[in-house]
Amino acid sequence: TNRVILCHQNTTNQGFTRTSGSIFGNIQTTVDGTGSPNTTDRVEFPLGDDIMNYRPFAITFNTPNTLAADPVLVATYNETNAGGINGLPISAVDELNNPFEIGRYATDFHWEVTANPTVTPSINYDVEYRAAGFANFVDEDIEKTRAIRRQDGNPNNFWIKVANGPADNDNFAVSATEPVLVARSAVGAINADGVLFAIGLENNLAGTDPAAITLNAGNSEVIDLSAVFDGGSQNSTAPTYTYTVTNGDAGVATGATAGDDLTVTGVAAGTSTVTVQATDSFGAVATATVAVTVNAAFVAGDALEDVTVNDGTADQTVDGSGTTTGGTAPVTYAVATSDAAVATATVDAAGEITLTYVGVGTATITLTATDAEGDTVVSTFDVTVNAALATAGALANVTVVEGADVAVDASTEFSGGTVATDYAFSVESADPLVATATNTDANVTVTGVAPYVITGGVVTADTAPVTITVTATDDLGATGTSTFTADVNPVAGNVDGSGGPTEVGASLTLDAFVGLQTLTAKQTLAADFNNSGTVNAFDAALIFDAFVNGKTELVEFPAATIAYGELSHDGNFVSVPVQVTGTAGETRALSFTTTIDPAYAKVVGIESMLGDGWIVRSATKEDGSVALAAAGYGSLSADGTVAVLTLELVGDAPSFNLRAEGAVNDNPVVNIDELEVVELPETFALNGNYPNPFNASTTISFDLPQAAEVEIEVYDLIGRRVMSIPSQAMQAGAKRSIHVDADRLASGSYFYRVIAKMDNKTIVETDRMMLVK
Incomplete structure (x- = not known):
């Protein structure tokens, strides 16, 4: 292996003089182990990184003379x-x-020292090494930094502190990046x-409890x-951790990690915790606990009932707050309509829906409830506007x-309106004393009660038509009303308000006929017993007969009539x-x-000649009218x-014709043959003929003091009877006359004789x- 060998002499003569730079590699030196006792011998290795940051390693043997040989x-x-x-x-x-832990070390570099022969464990020495340009040290505390060592050859060998007590550590920092x-x-x-x-660096792996969370099951x-989590393994890159999750109550909430994501899932309503332990690459651990509140799942609650109204109904409200259960407050609401031409809807923060009815039809109203977790529940109901x-x-x-x-x-x-089958009907009379009204469903029955207003037992007026109100109520309680009037007429013959034909009613009918009584319209209707359109004596007879005998029919059209009898005179009275x-035997009216x-003439009076069993009414008036x-x-x-x-008789009027009308039973009213009324002369007098002379015909006038059979005979001048007018009955009176037609006679003078x-x-x-x- 390539190495630099230094000729180390002693502490002051290391075998090199450094002005700058360093050695990136291996440096070898030999330590003199034969020195005087207690002589400190420092050996420095001028090492550095590949960019010339000076990172020397030094070892000082405090008693080098105790070394077994020169290692x-x-x-x-x-x-x-x-x-x-x-x-x-x-x-x-x-x-x-203050206690702390060395839980990591600088992982980008380290120093290795070998000795041959071995420096035994009994040898006491000081170690010094520095790391210029150690950028990651900027956030570290030099006072909580320690030199650590482990035996090479097996990564499982234990790391230990180079020195034990705080007094044996004299760490210092040349700068923030050079410990x-x-x-x-x-x-x-x-x-x-x-x-x-x-x-060796302080264990700075730390966890901060996340904010409590609330979610739905x-x-x-x-x-x-x-x-x-922060801190932990020293790296030039961010540390990596492994995580262990502990659920406080897995029946409420569970947690699981994937990478650096912790997924908390709500299981059931309640509160629990999820604790995460982070372990860095050195085995340092830190924990963080999140409090979890789990609300019941945000699900549909009460269904909204369909709404049916009638067009024109005022705005109504529907409580939509009960359409959900569970969830996390607050809940917000939104509403929509499928057809704004039928109904529109708004909703307030409390979930109260206001419906506005626009027109006939059916619209679907959709209410969307959203809780704080973003869960939604959609409820719908139909609005039908009839x-x-x-x-x-x-x-x-x-x-x-x-x-x-x-x-x-x-x-x-x-x-x-809105009806499943039919409306509910009711009926009311404005005056049940006149007419009552009842109903069976839509079938209304009006019953006549009183046709007359009766005061003191006497008919004073007809009752007015009574308003009958029919009310239809639909299934929604909406009502419609319709009215009509009921006019109550009397039964035939109930002229006096007694409820049926009576003698009084017959009398009132006769009174009305002769002008002694004015009947009301309904009395007139009741008096017209045979519905002929007129009120007459025959109606009174029918009423009377119905009262006495219970009959409603009499002999119609008898062969009888009204006529004048023979008048009589008493002075000026006739x-x-x-x-x-x-x-006459069939006469009933x-x-x-x-x-x-x-x-x-002045009417003195008219006297009835009828006996028992008859109701007779007569009236005379100043204008000369007479009725019976x-x-x-x-x-x-x-x-x-x-x-x-x-x-x-009044004045000196010699005569006048008495005209009249009359009827028997239900025969038509007919004119009575005229009766001449005259002032009677005291003696018979022949008043001559007119004209005279005449051509073809003339009229012979005479006064009759009493009734007589009168005939006329005509004679020529030699006494022959040339014409005879048959006898005829004539009433007494002045200026009676007989017409003579002489067309068959020749011109000339004639005598005529009147025989009375x-x-x-x-x-x-x-x-x-x-x-x-």
């Missing part, structure tokens, strides 16, 4: 790792007696196999251990008879009989009306007289007339 020492500077970790760490104390290690009173053999010397989190509950407004107003029912079908009145002629011109109506089941007099109209045959006498008067053709 040949060879020192070498090696830019390699000395290797081996046995014996590390080595306990030491600093100058303040000088001085170990005094060292003992230990140096043989031909060689002893390796290295710069089933999740993992990676911790970079290169940021947790058309709003609508009302067609097609329910027709109804008319119902008191005590009767009317059915109203509301099944097609409502549409929209009595006019009103009679039923024909089949009759009516008679007339109007007397006040200029001719009767209904019943009694009999009539033999001559059929039902009433007598008494008049008082009265009850107690016959009067004959003669006059002359002239026919001119």
